[in-house]
Amino acid sequence: MIERTENISPRLEGAVARVKEEFGGSADLNVARAEVSGVKCAVLTLEGMVKSSDLAKMLFEPMMSYEQKGASPQDVFKYLGAKGIFSTEAKILNLYSELCEKLCSGFAVVLVHGVPRAVAISAQGYATRSPDTPDSEPDVKGTREGLSDNLRTSMSMIRRRVRDPRLRFEFVKAGRISNTELCLVYIEGKTPEALRKKTKKALGQIKSDLILTSGDIIPYLSDNGGSVFSGVSTTERPDVLCSKINEGRIAVLIDGVPFAAVCPSLFIENFQTVDDSAEKAYFSTYQRWIRLLAFFISTLLPGLYVAAAVFHPEVLSRSLLLNLLASEERTPYPLIAEMIIVIVMFEILREAGIRLPRAIGGAVSIVGGLVIGDAAVTSGLISAPLLIIIGITATSAFVIPSLNPQMTILRILNVLLGGWLGFFGIALLGTVVLVNTCVTDSFAVPYTAPLTPFTLSAVKDALMKTSNKKRPQENTVESLNGAKPAEGENTDAQR
Numbered sequence: 001m002i003e004r005t006e007n008i009s010p011r012l013e014g015a016v017a018r019v020k021e022e023f024g025g026s027a028d029l030n031v032a033r034a035e036v037s038g039v040k041c042a043v044l045t046l047e048g049m050v051k052s053s054d055l056a057k058m059l060f061e062p063m064m065s066y067e068q069k070g071a072s073p074q075d076v077f078k079y080l081g082a083k084g085i086f087s088t089e090a091k092i093l094n095l096y097s098e099l100c101e102k103l104c105s106g107f108a109v110v111l112v113h114g115v116p117r118a119v120a121i122s123a124q125g126y127a128t129r130s131p132d133t134p135d136s137e138p139d140v141k142g143t144r145e146g147l148s149d150n151l152r153t154s155m156s157m158i159r160r161r162v163r164d165p166r167l168r169f170e171f172v173k174a175g176r177i178s179n180t181e182l183c184l185v186y187i188e189g190k191t192p193e194a195l196r197k198k199t200k201k202a203l204g205q206i207k208s209d210l211i212l213t214s215g216d217i218i219p220y221l222s223d224n225g226g227s228v229f230s231g232v233s234t235t236e237r238p239d240v241l242c243s244k245i246n247e248g249r250i251a252v253l254i255d256g257v258p259f260a261a262v263c264p265s266l267f268i269e270n271f272q273t274v275d276d277s278a279e280k281a282y283f284s285t286y287q288r289w290i291r292l293l294a295f296f297i298s299t300l301l302p303g304l305y306v307a308a309a310v311f312h313p314e315v316l317s318r319s320l321l322l323n324l325l326a327s328e329e330r331t332p333y334p335l336i337a338e339m340i341i342v343i344v345m346f347e348i349l350r351e352a353g354i355r356l357p358r359a360i361g362g363a364v365s366i367v368g369g370l371v372i373g374d375a376a377v378t379s380g381l382i383s384a385p386l387l388i389i390i391g392i393t394a395t396s397a398f399v400i401p402s403l404n405p406q407m408t409i410l411r412i413l414n415v416l417l418g419g420w421l422g423f424f425g426i427a428l429l430g431t432v433v434l435v436n437t438c439v440t441d442s443f444a445v446p447y448t449a450p451l452t453p454f455t456l457s458a459v460k461d462a463l464m465k466t467s468n469k470k471r472p473q474e475n476t477v478e479s480l481n482g483a484k485p486a487e488g489e490n491t492d493a494q495r
Helices: 012-022 052-065 073-083 096-104 151-161 193-204 238-245 267-271 274-278 281-310 318-329 335-355 358-379 384-397 401-421 423-438 456-462
Strands: 029-036 039-046 090-093 107-112 118-122 167-174 180-187 233-235 250-254 257-263
Touching (some): 012 029, 012 107, 029 052, 039 052, 039 073, 039 096, 052 107, 052 118, 073 107, 096 118, 151 180, 151 238, 180 193, 193 250, 233 238, 267 281, 281 335, 281 384, 281 401, 281 423, 318 384, 335 358, 335 384, 401 423
Antiparallel strands (some): 090 118, 107 118, 180 250, 250 257
16 A cells, blocks of 8 residues: 555656556556657556547657657656646656556556656546436426536536636545545635635545545535435536525535535525526416425325324315215225325335336336226225325425425325324424424525525515516625624625
């Protein structure tokens, strides 16, 4: 194992052997040997991490064209490191740990016999997925571009949309084995310096061996482990990311992951979409209230149905109550058990539709739901009214996919408490969730803002979409009521 402070050997063969030893003789480590004006050199690359055509033009052609009689190793190294390499990024390395890190990042490393240093040439050429339409955040009139697995490609998408020199990209490494490159994205002057420092410190505390998804870093960014909702959101849309950082937030890009983590995040943002800005203000307001209604239907409707049928039949009309009693008399299970079984079956079908290939996933979930639902009602295992309730609930849940995990768990808890304590149990759970949500702070910003604490100007744009000409362009999340200056930041600077 190479020590972090171990210097590169001036002996070419010794240096190459040391690198081979560190990589354990891995088959993807390539060593190309050459002589430049009589001085022995070696070019180290990892298979598939560099683009051969670019490497030939940027490195091998300049190396072979250098001819100087009596050239010393220092002359060759100086030529390669300062004058002769046509690359946007060339770095001088002194340590083996730096050399191995650059190799794994897609650099080509040049060693010169007699010089205890190396030159790293940027020639990355590994295969990546081209930008594609965002699947998790579809829209009608927005961009068809989603963030890429390639960190540099995602950065270019953001830079194209925010053509301002105040836009900042800052690199951080995380993962003890993967050594994954993370990138902080923010706009200087809008994002508080304390927020940037706090985010960078949180990323520096990551102890995981591998960083493979955005879920590997979100627990370190979120301060509230016991909260029902998360104060950190994710997005794969570059336009949404740019909108967030323009509001004073900070985003974290992950190399190899097409999703960015954004913090702080607010509850009300789950009911906003990109298409809201493309429609008239009155229609966007109507759509936002529809999404809010869908959230409450998906979370509360099954529990309210069970509570009303078991404890509070007086709230139902006589005809509806008689139909309900007739349907339930033919089923072998209690209403609460019946509801839980149907909810679990729906979740199984939904999971099957997600995990199967796209070509058959949707068909399996639809056909499975129709066949199983019809057979269950016909055989008398499930009542028809209950199946209708679950159908409405499932459709409402699809309206807000970002809150699906929370809605699923709250739905089951509402059914259990509604069947045990009636409306009182549902009210009790609602109070607990409301208190839990209100005390959640995301990077010193209340998660329930701007509803509570109330901020009139922000509420107008959150629940009642205003015209783009009337929107307050300078509003940031730190300007909301209840937002506390982060540690180490004075209030005047925040304003």
